[in-house]
Amino acid sequence: MKNYVVIPTYKEAENLRELLPLLKDFNVIIVDDNSNDGTAQICGGFKNVKLIVRKNERGLASAVLSGVKTITDKQAKVVVMDADFQHDPKKLPEFFKSLDEYGFAYGSRKTLKMPFYRKVISKTAESIVKVLIPKIREIDDPMSGYFGFRLDRVNLKGIKPIGYKIMLAFIMNLDKGAKIKKIEYEFGERKFGSSKLSFNVMLDLLRQVLRLNDYRIIIFGLVGLSGVFVNEGVAFLLHAYLPLYIVFIISAETSILTNFILNHNFTFKRRVKLRKALPRYNLVALAGLSINVLIALYLSLFIEYLLANFIGIIVAFAFNYALSEIFAWKNSAI
Ligand code: GDD
Numbered sequence: 170m171k172n173y174v175v176i177p178t179y180k181e182a183e184n185l186r187e188l189l190p191l192l193k194d195f196n197v198i199i200v201d202d203n204s205n206d207g208t209a210q211i212c213g214g215f216k217n218v219k220l221i222v223r224k225n226e227r228g229l230a231s232a233v234l235s236g237v238k239t240i241t242d243k244q245a246k247v248v249v250m251d252a253d254f255q256h257d258p259k260k261l262p263e264f265f266k267s268l269d270e271y272g273f274a275y276g277s278r279k280t281l282k283m284p285f286y287r288k289v290i291s292k293t294a295e296s297i298v299k300v301l302i303p304k305i306r307e308i309d310d311p312m313s314g315y316f317g318f319r320l321d322r323v324n325l326k327g328i329k330p331i332g333y334k335i336m337l338a339f340i341m342n343l344d345k346g347a348k349i350k351k352i353e354y355e356f357g358e359r360k361f362g363s364s365k366l367s368f369n370v371m372l373d374l375l376r377q378v379l380r381l382n383d384y385r386i387i388i389f390g391l392v393g394l395s396g397v398f399v400n401e402g403v404a405f406l407l408h409a410y411l412p413l414y415i416v417f418i419i420s421a422e423t424s425i426l427t428n429f430i431l432n433h434n435f436t437f438k439r440r441v442k443l444r445k446a447l448p449r450y451n452l453v454a455l456a457g458l459s460i461n462v463l464i465a466l467y468l469s470l471f472i473e474y475l476l477a478n479f480i481g482i483i484v485a486f487a488f489n490y491a492l493s494e495i496f497a498w499k500n501s502a503i
């Protein structure tokens with residue numbers, strides 16, 4: 170048998186009692202964080218189920234990774250799923266069949282049963298994540314926890330588990346040529362017990378996303394800050410010799426160029442050719458400048474001008490960064 174199902178659990182005994190009988194065709198690995206709720210007794214009743222109990226560690230992502238690492242069969246096909254029936258076990262055969270051909274398969278939730286405002290938050294978060302991490306832009310449901318892969322197509326050593334969204338880390342460490350398959354499924358209701366999602370989990374997601382972003386957004390921000398000094402410096406040097414409006418144009422454009430050189434080399438590590446990125450970035454920066462000015466002018470009708478300008482700066486920063494990622498330094502090969 171080459172088909173493995175890895176399930177992280179914390180206090181899921183009631184769910185496991187009903188789930189495990191449905192998984193008789195697979196090698197099941199349960200990674201339990203010492204729930205002490207009868208999980209061990211239930212698992213003991215199934216020959217195809219291996220239970221790993223972790224006493225000193227907690228966390229969904231690290232549980233998944235430690236379960237996967239116990240698989241020695243290099244030909245293995247592995248599917249990761251939750252124990253609470255939100256991930257439809259009937260889809261497992263489709264996963265394993267896809268993995269004959271594809272290196273990776275992920276479940277994409279069809280209809281999300283959640284209040285409208287939560288949907289908006291979730292979709293916004295998803296878009297932000299997609300801007301920050303180019304590699305997952307093609308994935309329809311990047312926050313999914315239901316996914317599978319051929320063991321020989323992922324570099325497990327590259328995976329640093331934090332938080333909940335372990336699938337992101339697997340995709341980042343997928344072999345270059347591996348094909349990815351989407352499998353749609355209906356996201357169910359949790360059968361028993363309650364979700365372990367917490368505020369800390371959100372913070373973990375932020376940390377994880379920043380890491381998978383290689384901290385480019387932070388470097389980009391520092392570069393922007395350096396541009397302010399360049400801008401002011403050039404204005405200071407020129408102001409005695411030229412009319413002010415020309416001084417401001419030259420100083421702004423100079424800072425756009427120094428920002429470009431720094432971003433090209435450090436933030437985006439020359440991931441596209443200079444002659445393509447330079448005109449595009451210039452365009453983005455000028456558009457960003459207009460956004461900044463327009464927002465500041467408009468808001469200053471209602472609020473203090475410095476605050477208005479600050480909001481303009483923040484919006485323009487987000488705009489500049491997003492367009493740098495998806496336009497100026499867009500590289501579909503990564
Ligand atoms: N070992 C271990 N340790 N397992 C855990 C831990 C932990 O600290 N926290 C949660 N789990 C297990 C749960 O027992 C369950 O089997 C699974 O991980 C998912 O936990 P839930 O608490 O049900 O998470 P959720 O429903 O909020 O979110 C899940 O579904 C999302 C949508 O697919 C997760 O899988 C998310 O990653 C996923 O995005």
Ligand code: MN
Binds near residue numbers: 251253255359364
């Ligand atoms: Mn759940």
